[in-house]
Amino acid sequence: MTDELSLRITELMPRAQADLAELVAIPSVADPRQYPPEKCREAAEWVAAAFTEVGLRDVHLEETPDGSHAVIGHRPPPPGAPTVLLYCHYDVQPPLDEAAWTSPPFELTDRDGRWFGRGAADCKGNIVMHLTALRALGDDVPVGLKLVVEGSEEQGTGGLGEYVPPHAGELHADALLICDTGNAAVGVPTVTTSLRGVVTVVVTVRALKGDMHSGMFGGPAPDALAALIRMLDSLRDADGGTRIDGLDCAGTWSGVGYDEARFRSDAGVLDGVRLTGSGTVADRLWARPAVTVLGIDCPPVVGSAAAVPAVARARVSLRVPPGTDARAAQDALVAHLEAAAPWGVRTEVERQSAGSPFRADTGGPAYAALDRAMREVYGKPMSLLGQGGSIPLCNVLATVFPEAELILMGVEEPRCLIHAPNESLDPGELRDMAHVEALFLRHFANTR
Structure with a gap:
């Protein structure tokens, strides 16, 4: 079954590239001072149509308290099966200095084995990851699904965070896939377990x-x-x-480390300039x-x-x-x-x-299912990663759904240069993480 699923996903990669090109071409920057708000709505409508096409029901736009629109939908579970919420966001950062881009920021460009464009990784690549996984499964989706794709994550205005508590019943799920992070490096299967x-x-x-x-x-x-x-x-x-x-x-980090030379490269530290602080890079980045x-x-x-x-x-x-x-x-x-x-x-x-910071509980069946899926795709166990950034929505979800397992994963990795000029995506990571997601849904279905 794994080989069959892998073959389906490989065959779907041209469709994934075409989807991502359409999405990247929409400059969905949720800041009306810089970009027309109609572009965010255009991206939301694209997302709603795409998830309707892959079998979700009642996919529609909901206005949140900050005026942005979240895409909401669902698919009922088979009898006795658990439900998984799929999260990502369609809004993107502004391109900043367009002169610093090697190719146009809102035109997906295939170069040097990567796909370049604003939002290619953060977070439109994760939207396409969800779509590719669901297309690979076809009608054989073994769990219930809830969908939430928000439209103001990059602006930090908190619209979805305010929307969730009064709508907890319709969004409830057993596991929440918060797909707005990624692997420690290309080829290193990773789940983010802590956020500052x-x-x-x-x-x-x-x-x-x-x-x-x-x-x-x-x-x-x-x-x-x-x-x-x-x-x-x-x-x-x-x-x-x-x-x-x-x-x-003076805290210390116990998960996967961060090689200092790679950090210097990822952070663009100039030759001869020393890193600040003491202890390991991971200590300084995720535990202090x-x-x-x-x-x-x-x-x-x-x-x-x-x-x-x-x-x-x-x-x-x-x-x-x-x-x-x-x-x-x-x-x-x-x-x-x-x-x-x-x-x-x-x-x-x-x-x-x-x-507030966030730390995930990794001892439940959803994490076990994800580890199994990552081992099957990458041939190595799941790594635990911290992230220096903040996703306030995670604390909202953890409070509203205390029994649910919350998993942070996705297609982003350090070379993606999210929020910077020349943001890009490794298509191999998109393929492999879509495979991981599809396998996870199968494995998690069997935990009931």
Whole structure:
């Protein structure tokens, strides 16, 4: 049966490429300031039609509280069979600097053994993975299915997160396939078991009533920007690792590691520049808090005056590993910044978002079925991976469906360069992960 399924999926790959080309050609950026909202609706309607064609019922668009549209559908289970929810999203990141793209961002381009285009991996490749798996199974889908394809994941406006709780009954499933991640590397079957949460604050420093001439007052006059720089620098130790008073910054990661040379390549670290922090790359990336200064408001270089800045501010992000309470981490960050303010400058720290981290329970039958499927396709056991990013929806789903197994998987891997110019997909990973998904549905059906 596995060989038969593998052959079907291989035969379906031209269809998968054509599907992905159609989807990538729709610039479904969920930001009306940059792209027309009709394109998001066009992508949603494409998704609804495609899943109707593969046998799901009542596939339709539901408006969520943030104004975006989620594609919802279902397929009833055979008697006694479990139900699996299939998740992904059709909205994409903007292409950023189009001049940095080797080929047009909204035109799927086959080059160097990969398929390039915005959303090719994140997350339209996962939509096509679902479709390919279901086409390979045909009428022989051994489980019930629920479908949720959201339209504002990249914007982080939380529409689907608000939609889920009042619609829990119609979305309930025994296992949730959250297909918005991927493998540790091409050919390494992986499930993501932890996500860092994220908190943000904006810190404002005021030192003078107004900017003052640096020739007449520079020296004794307190410089708001210099004070802010000292405060931000206090968030890191001598090695560049995050150091926040009252926060444990020494966690360790026990899953699959991340080779330092590969990380340097994946992250685009320049030759001769050292990585920050200590411990393994996986420790620093998935098991420890990580602070980032996202932006600073101060006089720009071009057009700056010979003046001592009176006011400066910065937006600071803190990624929070599983086991750390996001609100407590935000409180620690605020307290640290306030205590680090030098020279008695006036400091105001505004709390912004606070998203909790996530850790999956991997001991249930769905994970066992997935491990079996990955072994059959890749010839090696499933690896457990952390992810430095955040998917707030996971915590919503875990709260609303506490008995369901939540699995993070998909076609993305480091070479995909998601969110960056020249995003791409390895078609072999799309083929193999569609095979994994189809086998998983078969194996999970037998756990009842």
